[in-house]
Structures are given as structure tokens and as C-alpha cells.
Amino acid sequence: MIIIKENMCDFCGACVAVCPPDAIELREAEIRIDEDTCTDCKLCVYVCPIDTLEYAA
Amino acid sequence: MKEKFDVVVIGGGPAGCVAAWHAAKGGASVLLLEKNRSIGPPVRCAEGVGDDGLRLIVEPQPFFIQNRLEGIRFIAPNGSAFEIETEKHGYILNRNVFDFYLAQLAAKEGAEIRTKAYVDSLLLNEGRITGVKFQALRKSYSVESSIVIGADGVESRMGRMAGIRTQLKMKDVESCIQYKLANVDMDTLICNLYFSREISPGGYAWVFPTGEGTANVGLGISGEYGKRYAPKDLLDRFVARLFPAASVLAITVGGVPVTQTLREIVKPGFMLAGDAARQTNPLSGGGIVSGMIAGKLAGQVAAEAVQKGNFSQNALKEYEKRWYKAEGNYHKMYYRLKETIYKLSDDDLNRATQAILKLPAEKRHIINIFKAVLFQKPSLMFDVMILFKDHVKNIINALGK
Ligand SMILES: Cc1cc2nc3c(=O)[nH]c(=O)nc-3n(C[C@H](O)[C@H](O)[C@H](O)COP(=O)(O)OP(=O)(O)OC[C@H]3O[C@@H](n4cnc5c(N)ncnc54)[C@H](O)[C@@H]3O)c2cc1C
Ligand code: SF4
Ligand code: SF4
Numbered sequence: 096m097i098i099i100k101e102n103m104c105d106f107c108g109a110c111v112a113v114c115p116p117d118a119i120e121l122r123e124a125e126i127r128i129d130e131d132t133c134t135d136c137k138l139c140v141y142v143c144p145i146d147t148l149e150y151a152a
Numbered sequence: 153m154k155e156k157f158d159v160v161v162i163g164g165g166p167a168g169c170v171a172a173w174h175a176a177k178g179g180a181s182v183l184l185l186e187k188n189r190s191i192g193p194p195v196r197c198a199e200g201v202g203d204d205g206l207r208l209i210v211e212p213q214p215f216f217i218q219n220r221l222e223g224i225r226f227i228a229p230n231g232s233a234f235e236i237e238t239e240k241h242g243y244i245l246n247r248n249v250f251d252f253y254l255a256q257l258a259a260k261e262g263a264e265i266r267t268k269a270y271v272d273s274l275l276l277n278e279g280r281i282t283g284v285k286f287q288a289l290r291k292s293y294s295v296e297s298s299i300v301i302g303a304d305g306v307e308s309r310m311g312r313m314a315g316i317r318t319q320l321k322m323k324d325v326e327s328c329i330q331y332k333l334a335n336v337d338m339d340t341l342i343c344n345l346y347f348s349r350e351i352s353p354g355g356y357a358w359v360f361p362t363g364e365g366t367a368n369v370g371l372g373i374s375g376e377y378g379k380r381y382a383p384k385d386l387l388d389r390f391v392a393r394l395f396p397a398a399s400v401l402a403i404t405v406g407g408v409p410v411t412q413t414l415r416e417i418v419k420p421g422f423m424l425a426g427d428a429a430r431q432t433n434p435l436s437g438g439g440i441v442s443g444m445i446a447g448k449l450a451g452q453v454a455a456e457a458v459q460k461g462n463f464s465q466n467a468l469k470e471y472e473k474r475w476y477k478a479e480g481n482y483h484k485m486y487y488r489l490k491e492t493i494y495k496l497s498d499d500d501l502n503r504a505t506q507a508i509l510k511l512p513a514e515k516r517h518i519i520n521i522f523k524a525v526l527f528q529k530p531s532l533m534f535d536v537m538i539l540f541k542d543h544v545k546n547i548i549n550a551l552g553k
Contacts, residue, residue: 106194107306107404107405108307109325109407111307112409141375145384
């Protein structure tokens with residue numbers, strides 16, 4: 096699953112743009128990943144410019 | 153608030169504001185929804201635009217311009233550099249003020265604007281988009297409309313909800329980070345672009361002077377290198393080397409689509425515009441002007457559709473047609489050029505720069521520069537020859553956007 100280091104997120108949307116199943120939702124200052132939809136592909140982890148996201152098996 | 157509008161625009165960036173402005177100007181009743189508390193901030197942008205591009209939408213005005221630029225300098229991996237002779241100049245906007253101004257233009261034409269208004273879904277009826285549902289300050293609203301314009305930026309979830317595949321490939325997104333630096337000592341008339349795999353693989357680094365000893369300094373790497381490199385580490389190294397005495401006043405990150413326009417940007421009752429439609433210039437990553445062009449065309453077509461009472465996919469396809477004629481066709485070419493440039497190694501880039509520096513200054517225009525670059529990789533020549541055939545003029549224009 097993907098772990099969010101929330102105090103690091105800048106809410107820029109890069110991860111949302113590459114997420115294949117559209118599992119990420121961003122509000123003004125809130126990020127949520129729907130665990131049921133997420134496929135653990137890790138693309139969001141790689142695209143995030145400031146390492147907000149981390150994969151944990 | 154009203155429950156029905158002719159046009160609802162989602163997203164208050166340059167594309168959305170200009171779409172709302174032109175739809176309202178054409179006589180439509182318009183609602184613009186922005187999820188953040190304000191139009192403008194947080195600005196995720198280096199704020200550079202060309203004079204001719206800007207003038208397609210608005211007259212340049214001192215109050216939204218931070219700095220005026222007179223040239224572009226390209227810096228090779230080994231530090232050798234050349235400037236491009238351009239008679240055209242450019243600007244560093246103050247995007248906070250600029251985006252606000254665009255929203256004001258929309259409001260003056262009668263568009264209603266709501267901030268802190270998060271659109272969570274589209275209303276669908278028999279295959280048509282018929283409105284939006286949004287939340288504002290904990291209350292939920294449902295608004296019907298004849299046309300919805302999705303201008304929700306790089307995220308582009310509205311497009312997905314309308315049934316358009318908007319997901320970006322990793323190689324077609326730049327993962328960017330930028331600092332606003334103070335205490336930098338530099339020429340304020342020139343913007344600097346650094347091309348080097350070592351600095352920013354699959355992208356470039358920029359130093360845009362914003363006046364008074366400040367600058368927007370950032371870089372983007374292709375998403376496909378994201379597994380191996382952290383943009384923040386790369387930028388820290390770059391800044392430590394160039395501006396060791398500088399302080400960081402602001403940090404911003406973002407994703408920039410560097411691809412061709414989506415295959416579909418129109419559905420029944422629905423249009424996509426700006427970064428959301430992947431209408432960003434894929435060669436430069438610039439999306440302010442191209443987003444505003446798209447917004448203007450979408451807004452105009454929406455207003456025409458309202459007047460005629462025809463909201464079919466076919467009627468809205470007029471927007472697609474106008475977009476390709478204005479910009480979209482060129483983006484296909486810029487995309488291939490981008491792919492070509494990022495195949496060059498640092499040695500190729502160094503050698504190309506040496507060749508360019510041997511040219512007399514007045515011959516350092518874009519055509520000769522590309523020739524010099526391509527000479528390093530003859531295998532790429534054929535690909536680019538095809539591009540050059542009809543489009544020399546357009547490539548020159550591309551740099552102004
Ligand atoms: C680091 C960086 C530097 C850049 N430098 C330049 C540059 O120098 N020159 C240039 O031309 N371009 C530059 N760009 C690109 C430029 O910033 C964008 O292309 C431009 O902002 C796109 O405009 P837009 O209106 O399409 O989208 P945006 O400006 O992203 O606006 C989209 C808006 O939609 C809102 N939104 C999203 N989802 C919802 C929702 N569900 N409900 C309500 N609102 C929503 C967002 O909050 C946002 O305000 C840069 C980008 C980055 C990341
Ligand atoms: S791991 Fe893949 S599916 Fe899960 S949130 Fe990230 S990009 Fe989306
Ligand atoms: S890419 Fe990173 S910083 Fe940007 S919204 Fe996603 S998690 Fe947050």
C-alpha cells in the first residue's frame with residue numbers, strides 16, 4: 096500500500112495525472128488514496144517531486 | 153445561488169478564467185468553480201511568457217508584469233553558452249496578480265465565480281454531461297448546465313469522469329520543483345535554460361530573473377527518471393553550485409504535461425481545456441498562453457452553441473477544429489522535437505554548442521541551432537527533416553510561447 100507523508104504534500108496533482116485507476120483525490124489541502132482502487136503500481140511514488148509518497152508491502 | 157447556468161467552468165487557472173470570460177462575453181450565463189480559497193495562489197509556475205503569445209489574449213500591463221526579458225541563453229552541460237538573437241521580447245508575469253486579472257475580466261462580463269468550491273462529480277444523463285455537483289464550505293450543491301468546460305489542470309479528473317482517457321504516460325510528464333531565490337546576482341534581461349542530463353535528465357533547468365535580486369529557479373525531470381532521481385536533490389545541487397549565497401523564499405512543485413493534445417477533447421455537453429486537455433506546449437512546457445488560447449476558443453464555441461441551442465458533440469467539435477488550426481497541429485511537431493532533443497547525450501549537446509558558437513552571432517537563429525544539434529546525431533536528421541519541411545516559421549514562433 097501507499098503511505099502518505101501528509102505534512103510533505105504540496106497538493107500539486109502530478110500523482111493524480113499518472114494514476115491508472117484514478118485512485119487519488121486532492122482537495123485544497125487534503126490528499127486521499129482509495130486503497131480498494133489502488134493497484135500498488137507505484138507510479139505516483141516515482142512522479143512526486145518531493146517524495147511525499149512511499150510504498151510499503 | 154441559481155441552479156441552472158448555460159456554462160459551468162471547472163478550474164480557475166488561465167484556461168478556465170479565459171474560457172469563462174469569453175463564454176460570458178458571448179452572452180452565456182456562466183459559473184466558474186475553483187477548489188482553492190483564492191484564484192491565483194498557489195502559483196506553480198516560472199511565470200515566463202512571450203510578448204506575441206500574451207497579446208493574443210490580453211494587452212501587456214505593467215501591474216501584472218514582474219520583469220521584462222530581452223533574450224534567451226542556452227547553457228550546455230560543460231558550461232559553454234549562447235544567446236538567441238530575437239527581436240521579440242518576453243515577460244515574467246506575476247501570476248498571482250495576472251490570474252486574478254483574468255478572473256476579473258470574466259466577472260466583468262457577468263460570470264459568477266465561486267472559490268473553495270470543489271467539484272466532486274459530473275451530472276450525466278443519457279450519455280450527456282448535464283451539470284456538476286460541488287461542495288463549498290461543507291454544503292453540497294447540484295447545478296445544471298448545457299455545457300461543462302473542464303479546465304482542472306494537470307489532474308484532469310473531470311475528463312476521466314466524462315469518459316476521456318486523460319492519464320499521462322510517465323515519459324510525458326515533467327516532475328518539477330522550483331525555488332524563489334533572493335540574493336542572486338544576475339543579468340535581469342536574460343532567462344537561462346540549462347540542458348544537461350546531469351542537471352535534469354529528460355528535462356531542463358531554468359533561471360528566470362524576477363528583478364530586485366530575485367529569481368525563479370527550478371528544474372523538471374521526465375517522469376520516467378523519477379525512480380532513480382529526486383528532483384529536490386538535483387535542484388539543491390544546482391542552486392548550491394550557481395547561487396551559493398541565495399536564500400529560498402518559496403518552494404513549489406508541480407507536474408507538467410509534455411505530450412500532444414488528447415485524442416478527444418469534446419464529449420456531448422463537455423469540453424476540456426488547458427493542462428487538463430494536455431494542450432501545454434510539449435517542447436517548452438509552457439502552458440499559460442496555450443491554455444488561454446484553448447480557453448478562449450472553448451468559451452467562444454460554448455457561447456455560439458448556447459445561441460444556437462445546439463450542444464451536440466458535433467457542434468462542440470468546432471472547438472477541436474479551431475484548436476488544431478491555432479496550436480494543436482504545431483504541438484504534434486513540438487512533441488517530436490522534444491523526443492529528439494532528449495535523446496541527445498551531454499557530449500552531443502556540448503559539441504552542438506561548440507558548433508553554434510562558431511557561427512557569427514547574427515546566424516545563431518533557431519534553424520542553424522537545430523542543424524548544429526542534429527549534426528551530432530545524424531540518425532535523427534531524417535525525422536527532423538520531415539518536420540522542418542513546411543514548418544520552419546512555426547518552430548521559430550514556438551520559442552515565443
Ligand atoms: C514548476 C512549473 C513551472 C512552469 N513554468 C511555466 C512558464 O514559465 N511559462 C508557462 O507558460 N507555463 C509554465 N508552467 C505551466 C503552467 O503553469 C500551466 O500550464 C498553466 O497553469 C495551466 O493552466 P490551466 O488553467 O490549464 O491549469 P491550472 O493553472 O493548473 O488551473 C487548474 C485549476 O483547477 C482547479 N481544480 C482542479 N480540480 C478541481 C475541482 N475538482 N474542482 C474545482 N477546481 C478544481 C485547481 O485548483 C486549479 O486552480 C509551469 C508549470 C510548473 C509546474
Ligand atoms: S500506486 Fe498506482 S494505483 Fe496506487 S495510487 Fe499510486 S499511481 Fe494510483
Ligand atoms: S505528486 Fe506529491 S506533492 Fe504532488 S500532490 Fe501528489 S503526493 Fe502531493
